[in-house]
Amino acid sequence: MTLPTDPVANLAALIRCASVTPAEGGALSALEDMLKPLGFSVERPVFSEAGTPDIENLYARRSGNGPHLMFAGHTDVVPVGDESSWTHPPFAAEIAKGEMFGRGAIDMKGGIACFIAAVARHVDRTGGPKGSVSLLITGDEEGPAINGTTKLLEWAAAKGEKWDASIVGEPTNPETLGDMIKIGRRGSLSGSVIVNGRQGHAAYPQLADNPVRGLLSLVEGLLHPAFDKGTTDFQPTNLEVTSIDVGNPATNVIPAKATATFNIRFNDTWTAETIQTEIHNRLDRAAKRKKYRTGKKTPVDYELVWRDRPSHVFLTRDDRLIEALGGSVQAVTGRTPALSTSGGTSDARFIKDYCPVVEFGLVGKTMHMVDERVALADLETLTQIYQRFIEDWFERGLPDHAFVG
Numbered sequence: 327m328t329l330p331t332d333p334v335a336n337l338a339a340l341i342r343c344a345s346v347t348p349a350e351g352g353a354l355s356a357l358e359d360m361l362k363p364l365g366f367s368v369e370r371p372v373f374s375e376a377g378t379p380d381i382e383n384l385y386a387r388r389s390g391n392g393p394h395l396m397f398a399g400h401t402d403v404v405p406v407g408d409e410s411s412w413t414h415p416p417f418a419a420e421i422a423k424g425e426m427f428g429r430g431a432i433d434m435k436g437g438i439a440c441f442i443a444a445v446a447r448h449v450d451r452t453g454g455p456k457g458s459v460s461l462l463i464t465g466d467e468e469g470p471a472i473n474g475t476t477k478l479l480e481w482a483a484a485k486g487e488k489w490d491a492s493i494v495g496e497p498t499n500p501e502t503l504g505d506m507i508k509i510g511r512r513g514s515l516s517g518s519v520i521v522n523g524r525q526g527h528a529a530y531p532q533l534a535d536n537p538v539r540g541l542l543s544l545v546e547g548l549l550h551p552a553f554d555k556g557t558t559d560f561q562p563t564n565l566e567v568t569s570i571d572v573g574n575p576a577t578n579v580i581p582a583k584a585t586a587t588f589n590i591r592f593n594d595t596w597t598a599e600t601i602q603t604e605i606h607n608r609l610d611r612a613a614k615r616k617k618y619r620t621g622k623k624t625p626v627d628y629e630l631v632w633r634d635r636p637s638h639v640f641l642t643r644d645d646r647l648i649e650a651l652g653g654s655v656q657a658v659t660g661r662t663p664a665l666s667t668s669g670g671t672s673d674a675r676f677i678k679d680y681c682p683v684v685e686f687g688l689v690g691k692t693m694h695m696v697d698e699r700v701a702l703a704d705l706e707t708l709t710q711i712y713q714r715f716i717e718d719w720f721e722r723g724l725p726d727h728a729f730v731g
C-alpha cells in the first residue's frame with residue numbers, strides 16, 4: 327500500500343475537489359482516502375442549525391499509548407472570484423515554474439496536505455508516534471462558522487476525546503516559511519452606535535437636533551485616548567470605525583438618525599466583558615460633551631448595539647509545545663520564528679478552551695486572491711517541519727501529568 331508521503335500529490339487531490347464553502351466537494355472523502363491507510367479511524371459528522379447550511383466535518387484519530395496531538399484545519403475554500411482572471415484554473419492543481427495553482431493551495435489545503443505527509447513519513451519510518459494523533463477538519467471556517475469547529479470540538483469531547491496540544495495549520499508566515507508562529511490572538515468585538523436626533527431644516531438648526539453632531543462626539547470619545555499601550559505579547563488595543571451612515575439624500579435637511587459601526591481588536595489587558603464596559607463608559611462621558619453641540623442641554627440620545635458574538639483573546643503559555651514547534655522550524659529552515667499574536671481571529675480561539683494551541687502553516691501572501699498558489703519547495707519544507715515537530719513533541723512526552731488516553 328502506498329502511503330500519502332508526498333505533500334504535492336496530497337494537495338493536488340484536495341485542490342481538485344471544488345469545496346467552496348459550504349460544499350464538501352469531495353475534499354473530506356479525499357482526506358479519508360489518505361488517512362485510512364495510515365491507521366486512522368475516520369468519522370464525518372454533519373451539523374445543522376436553522377438559517378445556516380448543513381456542514382459535513384471530519385474527525386480522524388490514530389490511537390496510541392501516550393499523549394494526544396490534534397491537528398486542526400478546514401477544507402472549505404473561499405469563492406474563486408473572477409475565474410477568467412486566473413492564469414491557471416482554480417481547481418486543476420496545475421504546476422508552473424515550481425508553484426502549484428489552485429483555490430485553497432495556501433488557505434489551507436496546503437497545510438493539511440503537509441501534515442498528512444508528515445504523519446505518513448513518520449509512520450513509514452518508525453511505525454507511528456508514541457501516542458495518538460487526530461485531525462479535526464471542518465468544512466465551515468470560511469462560511470458562518472456555526473456548524474464547524476465549535477460543534478466538532480463539543481461532539482468529540484462528548485465522546486470522551488481529550489487532547490494535550492493542538493496545532494492549527496493556517497498560513498501564519500507573512501513573507502517566508504519560518505517567519506512566524508502564532509501563539510495567541512487578540513479578541514474582536516463589533517458594535518453600532520445609533521444617535522437619535524430630531525429632523526429639521528438646515529437653516530433652522532435651533533428647531534432640530536442634528537444627530538451627526540452627537541455622533542461626532544461619540545466617535546471622538548471612542549477613538550481617544552488610546553485604550554492601552556500593548557503588552558509584552560500583544561499589540562495595543564485598536565478600535566476602527568468601519569462605517570458611518572446617515573442615509574440622507576438632501577443637503578438642506580437635518581437628518582433624524584445617524585449610525586457609526588466599529589470593530590475593536592483587544593489584547594489581554596481586557597476581556598470581552600471589560601472592553602464592553604469601557605466602551606459604554608466612553609460613550610456616556612462623550613454624550614455629555616458640548617464641543618459639537620453648543621446650546622444643547624441633554625446628553626446625546628444614543629443606543630449601543632453589539633453585533634455578532636465576541637471573539638475572546640487568548641495566549642498559549644505551553645512552553646513545551648512552543649519550543650517543540652519553534653525548534654523544528656529553526657532546525658529545518660535555519661530561521662528563528664517570531665512568536666506572534668497579530669492578525670485576525672482563527673479557529674484556535676475555540677480550541678484554546680480544550681488544550682494549548684499554536685498555529686503554523688504556509689506563507690499567506692496569495693490566500694483568498696486570484697491565482698492563489700504555493701511553492702512546491704514550501705510544501706516540502708513545511709512537511710519536514712511538521713514531521714520533526716511530531717517526533718519532537720512525542721519525544722518530550724508530558725512529564726507534568728499522566729497521559730489523558
Ligand SMILES: [Zn+2]
Binds near residue numbers: 497
Ligand atoms: Zn483558513
